[in-house]
Amino acid sequence: xxxxxxxxxxxxxxxxxxxxxxxxxxxxxxxxxxxxxxxxxxxxxxxxxxxxxxxxxxxxxxxxxxxxxxxxxxxxxxxx
Numbered sequence: 001x002x003x004x005x006x007x008x009x010x011x012x013x014x015x016x017x018x019x020x021x022x023x024x025x026x027x028x029x030x031x032x033x034x035x036x037x038x039x040x041x042x043x044x045x046x047x048x049x050x051x052x053x054x055x056x057x058x059x060x061x062x063x064x065x066x067x068x069x070x071x072x073x074x075x076x077x078x079x080x
Contacts, residue, residue: 007031007044007076027076041077 002013005028012018012028019025019032027038030047039047045067052063071077 005031006074007038008048009070009074031076038076041071044076045071 002011003026004011006026008028008031010017010028010030015021015023017028019027019029019038020036021029022036025032025036031039031044033039045064048067048070049060049063052058052066053060056063058066
């Protein structure tokens with residue numbers, strides 16, 4: 001069964017995809033600090049922006065806008 005990272009949306013289909021290879025963690029290894037805690041909103045935004053620039057060849061401002069839109073849909077960044 002594939003789940004999705006609550007912080008970046010990455011599909012997680014095997015234990016190694018989860019933080020600390022722990023399927024009980026709802027976020028991926030990219031969104032975790034070495035101690036297994038989840039990254040902050042700012043860290044996630046910066047990482048996702050860099051990922052989009054590097055993999056999709058778009059400029060940083062456009063990537064940042066796309067990431068901000070994406071983050072409004074991810075459970076980790078929902079506000080009450």
